[in-house]
Amino acid sequence: MIDAYEDPGEPDCRGGARYLWWLVTQQARRSVLGALISAVWMVLLAATPYLLSRAVDEGLAPGDYAALVAWTGALAGVHVFNAWLSIMRHRTMTRVRMDALFRTIKVLVGQSVRLGAALPRRIGAGEVVTIGVGDVQTISNSLTVIGPGFGAIVAYLAVAVLLVSVSVPIAVVVLLGMPAIAVLVGPLLGRLQGTETEYRERQGILTARIADLAGGLRVLNGLGGKDLVADAFHRDSQRLRAQGYRVGAVTSWVQALGLGLPTLFLAVVTWLAARMAAQGTITVGELVSVYGYVAVLVRPVAFFVEFVYQGARGVVAARRVVRFLRLEPMTDTGTRDAPAEQAALHDPESGVRVLPGHLTALAGALPADTAAVVDRLGRYTASTATWGGVPLSEIALPQLRARILVADHESDLFADTLRELIAGHADRDDSAIAQAVHTAVAEDIVRGLPDGLDTPIDAQGRNLSGGQRQRIRLVRALLADPEVLLAVEPTSALDAHTEARVAQRLHAARQGRTTVVTTTSPLLLDRADTVHYLADGKVAATGTHRELMSTEPGYRALVARNEDAEEFVR
Numbered sequence: 312m313i314d315a316y317e318d319p320g321e322p323d324c325r326g327g328a329r330y331l332w333w334l335v336t337q338q339a340r341r342s343v344l345g346a347l348i349s350a351v352w353m354v355l356l357a358a359t360p361y362l363l364s365r366a367v368d369e370g371l372a373p374g375d376y377a378a379l380v381a382w383t384g385a386l387a388g389v390h391v392f393n394a395w396l397s398i399m400r401h402r403t404m405t406r407v408r409m410d411a412l413f414r415t416i417k418v419l420v421g422q423s424v425r426l427g428a429a430l431p432r433r434i435g436a437g438e439v440v441t442i443g444v445g446d447v448q449t450i451s452n453s454l455t456v457i458g459p460g461f462g463a464i465v466a467y468l469a470v471a472v473l474l475v476s477v478s479v480p481i482a483v484v485v486l487l488g489m490p491a492i493a494v495l496v497g498p499l500l501g502r503l504q505g506t507e508t509e510y511r512e513r514q515g516i517l518t519a520r521i522a523d524l525a526g527g528l529r530v531l532n533g534l535g536g537k538d539l540v541a542d543a544f545h546r547d548s549q550r551l552r553a554q555g556y557r558v559g560a561v562t563s564w565v566q567a568l569g570l571g572l573p574t575l576f577l578a579v580v581t582w583l584a585a586r587m588a589a590q591g592t593i594t595v596g597e598l599v600s601v602y603g604y605v606a607v608l609v610r611p612v613a614f615f616v617e618f619v620y621q622g623a624r625g626v627v628a629a630r631r632v633v634r635f636l637r638l639e640p641m642t643d644t645g646t647r648d649a650p651a652e653q654a655a656l657h658d659p660e661s662g663v664r665v666l667p668g669h670l671t672a673l674a675g676a677l678p679a680d681t682a683a684v685v686d687r688l689g690r691y692t693a694s695t696a697t698w699g700g701v702p703l704s705e706i707a708l709p710q711l712r713a714r715i716l717v718a719d720h721e722s723d724l725f726a727d728t729l730r731e732l733i734a735g736h737a738d739r740d741d742s743a744i745a746q747a748v749h750t751a752v753a754e755d756i757v758r759g760l761p762d763g764l765d766t767p768i769d770a771q772g773r774n775l776s777g778g779q780r781q782r783i784r785l786v787r788a789l790l791a792d793p794e795v796l797l798a799v800e801p802t803s804a805l806d807a808h809t810e811a812r813v814a815q816r817l818h819a820a821r822q823g824r825t826t827v828v829t830t831t832s833p834l835l836l837d838r839a840d841t842v843h844y845l846a847d848g849k850v851a852a853t854g855t856h857r858e859l860m861s862t863e864p865g866y867r868a869l870v871a872r873n874e875d876a877e878e879f880v881r
Contacts (some may be wrong), residue, residue: 312711319417324636327629331622334411334454341410342457349462354469355389356781360603361473362386365764370768404455412451415632417444426640428717429691433638453625460618463611470604470611477597481583485605491666534637562620572612580605582668641691643708647701653794654699656688662850663688663843664794665827670818672836673829674857675845676869678800683798683827688827689717718788720781720803724772729757730764733787745791747866750820751785752812777804783815795825802835802857814838833870844869 323333335342362385419442423430430439474482483823584601587593593601595749624803655669661684665671673681687694690703690711697703703711724732736743744764748754760766772780781804801817802810811834817826818838828835836842836856844852844859844866850865859866 319414319421322418322633322636324633327626327633330633330765331450331453331625331630334414334450336458336579337414338407338410341403342454343405345400345407345458348396348400348403349458350465351462352393352400353459353462353466353614355393355396356607356610357466357470357473357604358389359386360600360607362389363603364596364600366596367599368594381866385464391706399716400458402733404458407457408451408455411454412447415447415450416443418636419447419632422636422638426638429640431719431721434635438631439635443629446631449628450625453628454613456618456621459614460622463615463618467608467615468609470608470774474601474604477593477601478584478587481580481587481601484580484583485608505669571814574609576612577602577605577609603728639702644706645708645711647705647707649706649710649714650699650701652699656696656698656795656825656827658684658687658694658696660684660687660694660696661845661848665825666841667825668823669840670821670826670828670838672839672842673845674836674842674866674869675829675848676865677848678829680845680848682799684845685717685799685827686831689715689797692718705841714793715797716788716791718784718796718798718801720784720800722784722800724770724780724783725770726770727759727768728765728767731769733783733790735787737791739790743792747786747789749854750789750808750813751782752816753779753782753786756782778806778809782813789820795827796821797827799829801828802830802832807834810834831869836870842866 320337323329351833362382366379366382366386370377370382371374389556423439426433456651469861471482471486474485478530581602584593584598588595588598655667656665657663661680663673663684665688673684675681686692687696688703688704690696691709695702696717698711730744733747748757756775757763768774768783772783775783781801785798785801787800790800802813805813810832814832814835815838817828830836833856839856842854842856842859843850844863846865852859852866854862856870860870863868
């Protein structure tokens, strides 16, 4: 099974079925071993009726007790050996499943690292959660039935051969039975793929809504929008439930046919054999063997249907994994140098112009619009944005990352001490850390922790409150001391008193350096040198906060609503 530090290999991303086959070939010896063990195990199940028929015809019927004991002993030996094979089959296929599980997780984690900061901009959080929790498990389970599926085919052919020695007509009926079952079950499997795909898509959307609802609960309460979002979530969950019922309906038919058709098939073949025994065409022992062969065949046929069913579900899940693995990070195609001095940033798509050395605020009714501007100015999405007249796409990416920092208010916080969390690998002295902590009004956080800056912080800051996490993220951004800081909603989770102090200190600390904040808080807007009011993603008005309040009705309504929300929270 794959080691924790082993290279998972290069996945085949040409399709869902090809990805599953890649997982099989990565553990080819184990997969072949599982298939062989399963085949022998199922063939020996079919050997039981044969041995039983010999015990009846050669021992019991003529009264030859020595032959009866010999055949009975052989039957017992086969059962003991087959019990051991069953254990080995289960162990082998469990290893196949676990290898596929961990290998898929490793390639997904590797892809997430490769995408880096572009990940949340390329795919929703709900989609990632659905892939990581549901689809990975479905893929691994689909590989578990590889061995039994192959064994079912071998056992089916072996039983057909054994039946030829008893009766050719019965053997023909048995050989035609599997194609008949495939014809009946096949259309249902195609429908299952369609309903399962739609179900997974809706599941990803609903999971994303859960994350958004949890993350924006404070703001939704303040704006009175919690019930509206809750109603939307209720409608989506009802649709998902209805889709789940459709998936369940198709699944129930597949499983019912997988068990019911072989049983019906058993009744038909047994009736034919009984008629032949009554006519003297076959012996009583052969009648027993025919019944046993077909009874044993019920299990391989059920395994085969399960193999096709799980394979169909695995292909659907693998397609979603492949779609994620096909995402590409922002490529570095730039060769030009960044401006030597501070220069203006310009986003032609929105009309935003950021003057060097100024604190600029972006205010819009839709946070997604202002965040999109920041992504373009930080070159996290393709755009025609420029820096000092030079297109960002033509500037070498390392230079951009070294001088322009996008500080997202939901960026990850990794488990470490607070000092390492905010400083990273950079060598920051205590005075620089203290200054950044002071600017972000985070002194109370440091004082409240048992060991101050050396206190361990849980992953994603789970041992901190929402406002504390936001201030810690701001400390980290300020400590990086970028030439250009693009901060997305840096104070959205803070109370009005703390937010006012952050606004004042941020303006002073970043004096003479280019800073952009997205916000609708009047406390932060009032400290900005320039405010761009965006409507439908475009600059509708530009000026100071006070100028826009007196001249722009849309801006005034937006900010007044935010003031009401802050009053409600307090």
